Amino acid sequence: RKEVEQDPGPFNVPEGATVAFNCTYSNSASQSFFWYRQDCRKEPKLLMSVYSSGNEDGRFTAQLNRASQYISLLIRDSKLSDSATYLCVVNGKGGSQGNLIFGKGTKLSVKP
């Protein structure tokens, strides 16, 4: 099983659609979970951390299921500006000192 595995994508959706990304991780000892966003030819930037209880930030909702080692990101009412690659990120083996494992990303294109 790959360390962090994401939906392959790409996802092409119309404006206003709801879209969900899924991610699984292999290290059951991981303690920190994130979704990063990366625009074309730019660096990754933190979109949101993912907490055990689930968390919401405006149109974005992140969920964590530790038992299944599964993370999700839901985007409601998609905007053109949401077009980007979304990276699922988990902290590394033994949770050692900030070593993060990045998924390969899922590309989202929101069309008018």
Place this chain on the structure above:
Amino acid sequence: DVKVTQSSRYLVKRTGEKVFLECVQDMDHENMFWYRQDPGLGLRLIYFSYDVKMKEKGDIPEGYSVSREKKERFSLILESASTNQTSMYLCASTPVEGNYEQYFGPGTRLTVT
């Protein structure tokens, strides 16, 4: 705001040249990282450092070395550049306390001809 800067946005070097990529962060972070990012392969960790003069190999250290003489600066060195090192190189930093969020520099797109 955390700021991570990298010395060049674009760099073109010849095969066999020694290449230095510099990264500086201004937030007194202990941990610094070098990644490369290639289409279809995602971000891969080359080296990281927990403190000055400390370094640890990541997943793909072959052909690279690093230097951390000062806390704010982490350098990636390609001793003898090869065409398969053409890539986007990203530096990141994170404090030792907290939830491990990494802050990235803008990246250096290196082409080796």
